[in-house]
Amino acid sequence: MGSDQPKTTVLYDVANSPFIDLGSPFTLWEGVKMALLLPTVPLRLCICVTSIILVAIANSVAIAGCDLSKPLPRWRRRLVEISSQTASGTCLRAVGFWNPRVLNGHHYTKGQQIGAIGIFNHVSYLDAFVVVWAFCCAGVTFNFSKHLPILGYGVRALQNLYVPEHTDRASQQKGMVTLIKERANNPSMPMLSVAPEGTVSNGRCLLSFKTGAFVAGTPVVPILLRYKLAPFNPSWSIIIPAWHLLRLMCQFSNAVTVEMLPPYIPSADEKADPVLYAANIRKLIADALGVPVVDQDRGHFLALVKAGVAVSWDGTRLLAPPGVLDDSGCMDLQPHLLANKAKKQQ
Template sequence: MANIQTRVGGSPHVSTLSRYDTLTSPFLERQTPFNAWEAFKLVLLFPLAIPRLILGVSAVFVLAGMSFIAAHGWPIEKPMPPWRRNMVKASRHCAGFILLMLGFHIKVTGWKNVAEARRVRALGLFNHSSWVDAIAMMWLFAPSGVSRASNADIPVVGTCIRSFQNIYIPDDKLAREPHKQPASNASPMSNGNMNGDVAGTGGSVAKPYSQLIQERVDDRRFPMLMMAPEGTCGDNRCILHFRTGAFVPGVPVLPVLLKYRFKHHNPSWIIINVGWEFMRLMCQFYNRLDIDILPPYIPSSVEARNPAFYARNVREVFSTHMGLPQVDQSHVEFKSLERSGVHMSWDGRRLLAPEGLLQDGRFIDLQPFTKKSK
């Protein structure tokens, strides 16, 4: 990982779009190619994966049913009465069963810090590298989340998450270039990536994104709010650029560090063949996830007034505790790379790209593809 481009000092996000290095990209998986050992496991474990998959899918439908009952006829932007919220809390055990069927062995440390986080109404933050992250957060906290609006329309999954009363962000807002946003002297309600942006909570009147976050954090009738400040998934080798939205309210945050300990298969949700990678995940002897919950981070008065400064300092905490470098890439680079058609071969051994696109066999100009994503 030493050769991947990292942030220097406290400098703002600098785009790598004009000469993007595919060799060190956190969105292209090169760490765990398919080999003879993986083929052997596939043959050996695939018969066992089928009943696990059936049981896991059954748990998803049970979760969806419980979520539907808990949320039916209730405005998603209003705190739930106890019986509805208790059903949501009970449904988190379905998430735990799904993780078990996926073969995950999970170690959680620092659980004692959650009580203090709830006392100070901290906003939960976790690093994002896999679709498994969301299931793990549901299992641990049964929290509200911040999600892209399109997730609410996914069959079954949209029903599963409705009772968690997520804040939904329009997908096009996530595609904005973070380095074009004002980096300092932003007020809590007019930060660069919030100003004029609106979000909804499933049928409610749209409000500024920052206002919804502030209201959720202040109202103790709501569950803890969890966010992934990176805004997209990386490959579990680095910490991506932090968007400042979570830091606009200037409230304490609870860092939740997720580290997938893998040797043969990386579960990261990047530019992959979803079906193939899911099958590989199911055909491992076990998958390991370590979750470390740090003490709440209480911002100074300077950090509370400057979301970008606050974000950089919390990002440093994630980087230091996880022993991972900080990489100034974001959802912008991910979507641009995806649109370019560059991807790894099915076995993870060769980089594939449209003819004439790569420079020197590894670099690509992503700027034309970024314009398409706006």
């Protein structure tokens, strides 16, 4: 006679989740800064919008009549670089990153010469601006991004790789691996930079790496994005987006440093095993950043959101529907993870 298997409950520590940040409370001092800087916010937002419009115009001129699957003529590429880096830098400074820095940029140049792929840790909604400001590299993004109003004109000129839509997961991965290999083997095209975590966290750890960027077995250049996480954390965890941006812009100064490590040439074992390759690069980046690795991914983030977990507006408390969290701030995340997994497989 058969019997039901006992249900296994694994409690998830929500307060210490990489998708939760309780380290940036809205204090009295934060309120004072907001009162002082709030009058400057409309002007700075106008500067950002104007920069995006101008880069869209400049990049549209630069790529007019061009086949973007092929290298741009040098003058056109240079126009894209100047306009994109200027606009990205202007936007960063407008939101308070007055002095962004790049360290060891020669490693990036070397990576371009050997057909490497840039690999960076994904922290904030600002990462795209930071990476474009630093290198004007291409990225991997969804197809809809090139059709965004105004911004899409600027995006197309970067010659990104676009994830195929309306295809199954296996076909997507196979198609992207082919595109990544082709891009890596063409040094005349902009260097590709990828965030293998596939989602953002609170910046205090590294999430699981997806293997797509490593299947091709090409060399990589590890890129470290180091944001100042205090007194305000610019990471994109579970936040109230507009309030988060407002708080970001009401800091006297935010800081980010982009640091390159030497190009990493994979061993024969790593070329044959993308899981091993991804794990080794993940450890290398985590050690350089001085942060732990956690075996969590976007599925955990989506499970928390689906369960209704949030952070209070002042950044001090966890919020959740009744019965979701126990007295210690933990929850059973397994049902939500399984539901997300089943939805993916449909």
